[in-house]
Amino acid sequence: MADFNATFQKTLDILLEEKKYSSAKDILSTMAPEDVASVLQELDEKPAALLFRLLPKKIAAEAFVEMESDFQEKLIKGFSDKELTAILDEMYVNDAADIVEEMPANVVNRILSNVNAETRTAINQILQYPENSAGSIMTTEYVSLRLGTTVGQAINQIRRKGSDKKSFYTCYVTQNRKLLGRLSVKDLLLAKDDDLLIDDLMKTNVISVDTHTDQEEVVQIFSKYNFMALPVVDKEQNMVGIISFDDAIDVMEDETTEDIEIMAGMTPSDKTYLRTSAFSLFKHRVGWLLFLMVSATFTGMIITNFESALSQLVVLTAFIPMLMDTGGNSGSQSSVTIIRSLSLGELGFSDIGIIIWKEIRTAVLCGIALSAVCFAKVMLVDRLLLGNTDVSAMVALVVCLTMTVTVLVAKVVGCTLPLFAKKLGFDPAVMASPLITTIADTLSLLVYFGIAKFFLHL
Amino acid sequence: MADFNATFQKTLDILLEEKKYSSAKDILSTMAPEDVASVLQELDEKPAALLFRLLPKKIAAEAFVEMESDFQEKLIKGFSDKELTAILDEMYVNDAADIVEEMPANVVNRILSNVNAETRTAINQILQYPENSAGSIMTTEYVSLRLGTTVGQAINQIRRKGSDKKSFYTCYVTQNRKLLGRLSVKDLLLAKDDDLLIDDLMKTNVISVDTHTDQEEVVQIFSKYNFMALPVVDKEQNMVGIISFDDAIDVMEDETTEDIEIMAGMTPSDKTYLRTSAFSLFKHRVGWLLFLMVSATFTGMIITNFESALSQLVVLTAFIPMLMDTGGNSGSQSSVTIIRSLSLGELGFSDIGIIIWKEIRTAVLCGIALSAVCFAKVMLVDRLLLGNTDVSAMVALVVCLTMTVTVLVAKVVGCTLPLFAKKLGFDPAVMASPLITTIADTLSLLVYFGIAKFFLHL
Numbered sequence: 001m002a003d004f005n006a007t008f009q010k011t012l013d014i015l016l017e018e019k020k021y022s023s024a025k026d027i028l029s030t031m032a033p034e035d036v037a038s039v040l041q042e043l044d045e046k047p048a049a050l051l052f053r054l055l056p057k058k059i060a061a062e063a064f065v066e067m068e069s070d071f072q073e074k075l076i077k078g079f080s081d082k083e084l085t086a087i088l089d090e091m092y093v094n095d096a097a098d099i100v101e102e103m104p105a106n107v108v109n110r111i112l113s114n115v116n117a118e119t120r121t122a123i124n125q126i127l128q129y130p131e132n133s134a135g136s137i138m139t140t141e142y143v144s145l146r147l148g149t150t151v152g153q154a155i156n157q158i159r160r161k162g163s164d165k166k167s168f169y170t171c172y173v174t175q176n177r178k179l180l181g182r183l184s185v186k187d188l189l190l191a192k193d194d195d196l197l198i199d200d201l202m203k204t205n206v207i208s209v210d211t212h213t214d215q216e217e218v219v220q221i222f223s224k225y226n227f228m229a230l231p232v233v234d235k236e237q238n239m240v241g242i243i244s245f246d247d248a249i250d251v252m253e254d255e256t257t258e259d260i261e262i263m264a265g266m267t268p269s270d271k272t273y274l275r276t277s278a279f280s281l282f283k284h285r286v287g288w289l290l291f292l293m294v295s296a297t298f299t300g301m302i303i304t305n306f307e308s309a310l311s312q313l314v315v316l317t318a319f320i321p322m323l324m325d326t327g328g329n330s331g332s333q334s335s336v337t338i339i340r341s342l343s344l345g346e347l348g349f350s351d352i353g354i355i356i357w358k359e360i361r362t363a364v365l366c367g368i369a370l371s372a373v374c375f376a377k378v379m380l381v382d383r384l385l386l387g388n389t390d391v392s393a394m395v396a397l398v399v400c401l402t403m404t405v406t407v408l409v410a411k412v413v414g415c416t417l418p419l420f421a422k423k424l425g426f427d428p429a430v431m432a433s434p435l436i437t438t439i440a441d442t443l444s445l446l447v448y449f450g451i452a453k454f455f456l457h458l
Numbered sequence: 459m460a461d462f463n464a465t466f467q468k469t470l471d472i473l474l475e476e477k478k479y480s481s482a483k484d485i486l487s488t489m490a491p492e493d494v495a496s497v498l499q500e501l502d503e504k505p506a507a508l509l510f511r512l513l514p515k516k517i518a519a520e521a522f523v524e525m526e527s528d529f530q531e532k533l534i535k536g537f538s539d540k541e542l543t544a545i546l547d548e549m550y551v552n553d554a555a556d557i558v559e560e561m562p563a564n565v566v567n568r569i570l571s572n573v574n575a576e577t578r579t580a581i582n583q584i585l586q587y588p589e590n591s592a593g594s595i596m597t598t599e600y601v602s603l604r605l606g607t608t609v610g611q612a613i614n615q616i617r618r619k620g621s622d623k624k625s626f627y628t629c630y631v632t633q634n635r636k637l638l639g640r641l642s643v644k645d646l647l648l649a650k651d652d653d654l655l656i657d658d659l660m661k662t663n664v665i666s667v668d669t670h671t672d673q674e675e676v677v678q679i680f681s682k683y684n685f686m687a688l689p690v691v692d693k694e695q696n697m698v699g700i701i702s703f704d705d706a707i708d709v710m711e712d713e714t715t716e717d718i719e720i721m722a723g724m725t726p727s728d729k730t731y732l733r734t735s736a737f738s739l740f741k742h743r744v745g746w747l748l749f750l751m752v753s754a755t756f757t758g759m760i761i762t763n764f765e766s767a768l769s770q771l772v773v774l775t776a777f778i779p780m781l782m783d784t785g786g787n788s789g790s791q792s793s794v795t796i797i798r799s800l801s802l803g804e805l806g807f808s809d810i811g812i813i814i815w816k817e818i819r820t821a822v823l824c825g826i827a828l829s830a831v832c833f834a835k836v837m838l839v840d841r842l843l844l845g846n847t848d849v850s851a852m853v854a855l856v857v858c859l860t861m862t863v864t865v866l867v868a869k870v871v872g873c874t875l876p877l878f879a880k881k882l883g884f885d886p887a888v889m890a891s892p893l894i895t896t897i898a899d900t901l902s903l904l905v906y907f908g909i910a911k912f913f914l915h916l
Contacts, residue, residue: 008663030663034683159647168644169627185643186626189617205488223711225492226704228686245703246684249710253681256714257798260721264794264891265787273799274809278819285791285820286827289865292787293828294835296780303776304846314769318761321782321899322754329723329750329892333743336722340715341731351732361736362743369744370751377752388762407747433722433891434787441779 012039016047025054033062041071049078061090068275069102076107085114092166093119094139094247097126125240134218135211137251138232138241143171145198147180152194158185167229167242173202177238179231182206208233211240215251220345222248259343263336263432265292288434295438299324302445309449309458315390316452318382319399320445322374327406327444328437330366334359334414335436339428342418349423355415363411367404375400398452405451406444413439470497474505483512491520499529507536519548526733527560534565543572550624551577552597552705555584583698592676593669595709596690596699601629603656605638610652616643625687625700631660635696637689640664666691669698673709678803680706717801721794721890723750746892753896757782757903764907767916773848774910776840777857780832781906785864785898788824790891792817792872797886800876807881813873821869825862833858856910863909864902871897 008027015024028036028051036059040048052060052075064072064087076084088096088111096115100108100123112120122140129135143165145154154171162168171188173181181202191201208231209218221230222245229242258268265288269276276284303310303320310317338355341347347355378396382388414436418428452458466485473482486494486509494517498506510518510533522530522545534542546554546569554573558566558581570578580598587593601623603612612629620626629646631639639660649659666689667676679688680703687700716726723746727734734742761768761778768775796813799805805813836854840846872894876886910916 030661032663032665032683155647162644163648185647186620189613189643190621203488205490207490223707225490228703245686245707249681249703249707252707252710253802257802260718260794260798263718264790266791266795272802272804273795273816274804274812278816279823281795281816281820282823282827285788286824289784289787289791289824289828290831293780293784293832293861296783297835297839299779300776300840301844303779304773304840304844307772307776310775311769311772314765315762317768317775317778318758318765320775320778321757321761321903322751324779324782325754325895325899326747326751328895329747330743332722332891333724333747336718337724337731337739340718344711344715344730346730346732354732358736358739362739365737365740366744366747369740370747373748374751377755381755382758382762386759386762403751433790437783437786437895441783445779 036063037066065095093122134209134213140241141166142242151191170229179239259429262429265434306449324441327410327440330407331410331414331436331440332433334411338418359411359415363408367407371400402448410440494521495524523553551580592667592671598699600625600700609649628687637697677710717887720887723892760903782899785868785902786895788865789868789872789894789898792869796876817869817873821866825865829858860906868898
């Protein structure tokens with residue numbers, strides 16, 4: 001497949017070099033709009049704009065939607081009002097709304113004054129919903145049928161009016177804007193008789209979301225059910241739009257990337273890595289680094305408090321990194337597992353009892369295994385092999401006991417923090433590795449020095 | 459929506475208590491198959507099996523596919539051969555293959571002897587492809603049309619034979635099994651004239667994957683293009699099946715969960731958290747914990763080597779956790795960003811130069827910001843506020859210099875390791891936080907003690 005596109009690319013390059021734009025257009029017209037967008041964005045502005053204008057309006061509009069916003073802006077600036085209207089007419093309302101959101105005010109004004117009143121209303125409606133809500137990602141172009149329509153009539157209606165519908169294959173049956181049922185083009189085409197009423201054919205138990213439903217929940221519904229589209233209703237239960245599976249897939253990826261970025265201690269960015277500047281990366285990363293660095297004041301204070309004891313038995317210092325890391329790793333395993341399960345909608349706060357009990361048992365098993373290996377390692381490698389005579393069996397015991405307690409505490413803290421974050425309305429992903437590591441560090445040092453003081457009489 | 463299902467659940471509970479199975483069946487029949495599966499799995503085996511048999515075969519089959527494999531096995535054991543055949547007949551081949559994969563040998567034999575020869579061949583074909591390949595997730599039920607068919611004929615053909623096709627809405631035009639073109643039911647229904655030839659209507663530049671293409675690449679294609687189905691071809695370029703968007707969504711989630719689990723230092727599991735036993739969690743987690751714990755031997759050795767110096771200036775110990783954590787966090791930010799971009803197909807090994815240069819600039823910015831804050835914090839908090847007179851300006855400088863160097867090294871290591879892992883055919887996710895943390899620990903200690911020795915003459 002890759003080679004296939006590479007061949008096209010080569011041919012295109014030659015045609016463009018020879019300024020054979022019309023032939024280049026013919027090639028582009030056979031390609032997927034996403035690829036047309038990639039190809040055009042690689043070109044200089046002038047030939048790109050020229051080629052773009054030659055494309056059939058439908059393909060042009062579909063490709064336009066897939067472009068980066070800075071490139072879209074450049075193209076729009078070169079459009080006549082007529083060209084702009086033609087492109088916007090071919091676009092789904094949610095895509096137009098996405099573009100409006102990214103453009104500077106003057107471009108927004110031009111866009112809104114070059115669409116018809118109905119589209120303008122729809123765009124404004126979508127833009128008014130909160131970010132990350134179902135309303136903000138829905139589109140208003142769906143097929144709606146009336147009760148009492150026959151299969152034959154419905155098929156005819158779709159063939160006449162369906163061309164600009166995003167959810168072409170799923171039809172919604174409504175009465176006074178209330179959602180009564182759902183049926184698919186497949187149901188219609190496979191119906192035994194064209195005179196059957198859709199009333200008898202439609203599914204009435206329709207799953208829908210509210211305009212203000214969080215897009216994370218929308219994604220969960222798409223991943224649970226094999227829907228092509230999901231209807232969106234407003235507070236009065238009137239149907240106002242649909243979310244299509246392909247838009248849901250995009251949201252799914254964005255949400256996951258956001259989760260992963262937050263879990264790694266970054267504020268989420270919405271550009272791809274190669275399109276993000278070093279300065280922007282810095283801004284997204286430095287906040288957490290600073291916060292976590294300053295938080296490490298606690299670990300420093302604990303060590304300082306224990307300084308005199310440490311100077312008596314410096315070998316204890318050698319085990320600090322291992323204990324801290326094992327605590328941090330144990331805690332992040334638990335927190336990340338819970339965060340991911342929360343994102344997938346597999347867990348809720350009400351499961352907290354089951355979760356803690358499961359983590360305790362897991363922690364005990366991990367603690368025993370780690371301690372056993374750790375004891376053997378300390379006695380064989382550190383004492384015998386590396387000949388560090390300060391490492392007594394008692395020191396090894398202190399280290400292993402610390403490890404067991406730390407793993408237990410880290411796992412319990414790791415699994416509960418995301419649950420409480422979710423409960424309190426924060427993003428659970430914040431409670432991932434970096435934060436858990438800092439907490440586990442503090443806890444493991446407290447446990448370590450407590451146990452050491454007690455057993456080694458420091 | 460949630461309340462809606464809760465009401466249903468309550469009604470169902472009452473009906474089942476009164477053993478009104480027929481009415482319970484009527485309610486279940488209006489629900490989505492995924493919900494039917496959830497409801498049945500909550501019941502005891504006997505009423506569940508009873509209800510399942512009462513369901514219309516199509517709904518029963520769709521619900522069956524959504525169940526956990528242990529529950530499927532129980533149900534199958536209660537089926538007569540005739541019932542088993544009826545359920546299997548309603549299933550898509552890829553779903554049947556998924557079930558076969560999970561069942562013990564005797565159940566597999568029963569399944570394979572109760573399907574027709576064609577289905578058996580298709581199941582065996584799918585099972586023979588490597589795990590995680592396009593072939594292993596495809597299904598063989600697609601609509602294929604011949605060249606020379608008119609739009610009217612094509613619509614009729616779909617209406618007659620389309621009922622058991624998974625990709626009902628996307629038709630593939632083939633000749634001698636070679637894939638020539640693709641067109642959608644939408645294209646057919648919206649065609650101006652029923653006598654048009656599909657040859658003129660179809661898209662010929664069709665994106666397809668090979669049976670051995672990795673499923674990660676399949677997911678990338680679905681997230682780039684708004685496809686409902688993706689055709690799969692064999693080595694001879696013969697079309698052998700399709701992958702449907704809903705199966706792609708499932709793979710997308712599984713792949714991401716797997717990535718996240720590996721990034722948090724766990725071996726991936728395929729059950730949900732609540733269905734995973736503590737012992738199984740332990741097995742998935744202890745391996746990495748042990749490996750990372752033993753790896754910490756290096757940090758221990760470095761500290762031991764530096765023991766005499768540390769005992770001269772114990773205050774240096776207090777900064778170890780902060781330096782190690784900042785290094786670890788900086789490194790994981792970079793590695794996780796690169797791992798995610800690799801998963802999304804946004805980056806390749808060839809970008810390594812751009813990436814390293816971007817990370818170096820980001821690291822320098824982060825290093826400067828962190829050092830400035832760190833210097834202020836050490837002098838104001840540790841020295842003035844906490845009155846630790848061992849903390850001289852020189853010590854603060856050593857700490858800050860170490861921080862800058864560590865951040866730089868950690869970010870460069872963090873961004874390159876996943877790229878090399880990918881290049882060498884390993885999973886880049888392995889190079890995430892836990893491993894980077896251990897590496898960053900070792901590096902930061904080496905840098906710290908090196909700089910301390912030089913500037914503080916220890």
